[in-house]
Amino acid sequence: MATSRALAFLESRKNLTGSASALVGLVATFTGVAGTYWPLVVAGLYGAGALIAPPERPPTPAFDTTEQLTTLRADFTTLTTYLTEVDLPPAAAGRLTELTEVLAALLEPGWVADALTQDPEAVHTLSRAIRQDIPESVDTYVRTRWWTRLQPTTDPPERHLERQLTVLYDESRTLATALREAESRRQETHTRYLEDRNKSS
Structure with missing residues (x-):
């Protein structure tokens, strides 16, 4: 020591x-x-x-996001089970289907999961959508719809739900695009490396 x-x-x-x-x-x-x-x-x-002399910097801790993704997949399964029990208007249901399809694709084991493990912020975004944003949006709609039946308003709750799900869908698509672009840059970098290596040989 x-x-x-x-x-x-x-x-x-x-x-x-x-x-x-x-x-x-x-x-x-x-x-x-x-x-x-x-x-x-x-x-x-x-x-x-x-x-x-500048002070010594301790190394930044490296967190393993693999186990986090495994837990997140289980939570996503729980979420989708909950969503099948909720009666939603057609427009919101369609947008929700599109959103869950993107999330399912992002959580699929394989190269996408490998890319996600390199981006803790992306994992956090997915986690927030699955564990907080989607359940809150749907549950708020269900509760507000009940009150609206007793006392109708000019601002239907399904309109807010559609807007919320659209924002979440756009966010998930942006995340998917960022991951795709990262893979494209990786491919381009490998191409340049091979071409440079070929020139120098």
Whole structure:
């Protein structure tokens, strides 16, 4: 433990910067600039270098999103079961079908899942849609529709539901497009690599 700490300090930015500054002090000593106070000059330069060195940054934690996707697929299955029990107007039902088809495609195991695991923000977007946005939109519609039957309003609840589902559909399509474009860039990069390699051979 102590050995690893000592090795970490030796490799730290503070020690490396301080050592480089102290080296300047030694050069000054050999050229006669530091004079008889050279130990203080070397130590002072080392300390100054260590102080101005940028602090060490701990490595950013790498979270495994594979298990997250597995749980999300199970939650999506629960969501689709719930949606089959809700009576929705035709327009909203059609938009909801389009939305769930896109989500199902994004959650399908395979290369899409591999692309998703590289993008935690995309996983978060899917999670929010499945666990929060869609259930909230549908449940709010069901509750509001019940009150509307008792007291009709000029702003039908199904109109809000359609708008909400359209926003979520557009968001899911944007996500799918971003993943597709990332794969296209990857393909183009590989093409350039092969062409450059062929030119240099």
